[in-house]
Amino acid sequence: MSPTIRVFVARLAGLSVFDPLGDPVGRVRDVVVAFSSTRSRPRVIGLVVEVAQRRRVFVPMTRVTSVDAGQVITTGLVNMRRFEQRTNETLVLAELLERPVSVQSPDETFQGTVEDVAMEQRGKDWSITKVFCRKTSSTPARGLRLTRRRGETILVAIEDVTGLQTQSADQGAAKLLENYDDLRVADLAAIIHDLSKQRRAEVAAALDDDKLADILEELPEDDQVEILGGLDTGRAADILEAMQPDDAADLLAELSTERQEQLLQLMEPDEAAPLRRLLTYDEKTAGGLMTTEPVILGPEATIAEALAVVRREELHPALASCIFVCRPPLETPTGRYLGLVHIQRLLREPPHSSVGSVLDKGIEPMPADAPLERVTRMLATYNLVAVPVVDPDGRFLGAVTVDDVLDHILPEDWREDRHEVTHG
Known part of the structure; x- marks a missing residue:
């Protein structure tokens, strides 16, 4: 035996x-x-x-x-x-x-x-x-034993x-x-996607707000709506605040108007404001694709200050690739957009120089209503990872990154199928 x-x-x-x-x-x-x-x-x-x-x-x-x-x-x-x-x-x-x-x-x-x-x-x-x-x-235990x-x-x-x-x-x-x-x-999101509905809810409850926000950004829309719907309203609002504005707006767009407003009312006003703006744009335009929180500095900021900003660990690599230079105010919508600076250029300049002195003004900013196809061609033609978006007055509204575009040109179910193998 x-x-x-x-x-x-x-x-x-x-x-x-x-x-x-x-x-x-x-x-x-x-x-x-x-x-x-x-x-x-x-x-x-x-x-x-x-x-x-x-x-x-x-x-x-x-x-x-x-x-x-x-x-x-x-x-x-x-x-x-x-x-x-x-x-x-x-x-x-x-x-x-x-x-x-x-x-x-x-x-x-x-x-x-x-x-x-x-x-x-x-x-x-x-x-x-x-x-x-x-x-x-x-x-x-018996007797006097502990x-x-x-x-x-x-x-x-x-x-x-x-x-x-x-x-x-x-x-x-x-x-x-x-x-x-x-x-x-993204890989943890794939694991969570494969769990049962109840188990997904349990895992969501165990995650801290920032980690859950990151995972929601990588899940299919149905899973996002399901998980957010399983949270109490206060925490759901906190999660939306922790998400990237463009991803949070996309998620809100999947909810009823009444539910949208309920959650927006619970958010901090300065966190809800960009989401309200994003919800006014068609999802397949530059305005609907952009994030409202890229790296923005005034022209007088030094190269050393700019490098310190893009060095932050929490910053998405695509957003860390360039800095958008604007007149005050520096929160979107900003003052007049002046140009952008690529991180490679920052590395070649003296630390005490100002970012305003090394601007790339050759990249034409996109209007908010520019269609997806135009944005895609812009990224491909000039080998960019991000393009600026401005309003008719030249104020900077946000930036569209290459990953935002890929999300919309891939098939709608790409997140569910991204681990599938194609057999010849």
Whole structure:
């Protein structure tokens, strides 16, 4: 009889996956299990593996030949279609960890949370056999002895645990976010897109406002509306304030007029004002595409000051590529637009020089009603990553960046399909 192999699932997160020749396939991102009324132990049906370009694919356990020594070996036959969770499937790392459960073993009964689960291989089949729990309530002891320490951990049989299949609004999302902490925002957004509606709401509740705002900017419109609708009105307004104005305006445009006004009223007036302006433009014009918060300086600002501004970590790379120089006021709509300065030019000039002395006046600003096609041609013709937008009086209104244009010229469902593989 072959020996039983036991593996704790949380330790699989991030492990490298190889084919039989030792070539890397990807990294483990989750384990897929299926609960059944006819089986006491959930069956492990496969792994979610992250392959090239952050695609997540499904690898059945029948294709896994070895799980040991900090690596996973497969048969090498991997279907590269993007993983889509089915209704009868549960993701261990994304959905089970930190779930509140009840434990009733022969020795004691207690409430706890799931810290990890163990899966075992018997023959060709894998199943969940053990649950590593952290107690959330003390167990009274006899006599004068002290109660057990709060937070004690214990390994129990899966048969002694109830609540694993019960969706809970109190289920923590910290473990999920911890497991994907190394992902870029766009890739984390793709993970969240694949979760169930309830799980997306739980993750949104666990994220801070700035991170959730960043993720919303990368999600499809349906997911954005769903998540924002699940937040209380006050937090929804805070999230909109934290988003880039053009993305926040696009999201507001998907809501009813009544809901738009409700959220705008709750926002700080200086945060709501640019969104109100953006909502007046057609979405496929320069005004509808632009952001109202590029880097703006007066002509007397020094090169050193300009470099300090574009060095800020939170600044989007496209917006950090150039500085728009205007007369006061320097908040949009500004005073008269004078020109722009590319960051490469800044690096070639003495730090004490003024930005007004190195202006590029050859880039013609766009009117707010310029159509998308005109903006696209402008970016392509002059190899730009951002173009200025002005009103009829020459006041600077904002800038359209190349990523804003790509969002509108790609197919509407590109965010859902960006991890798909095209087969020849």
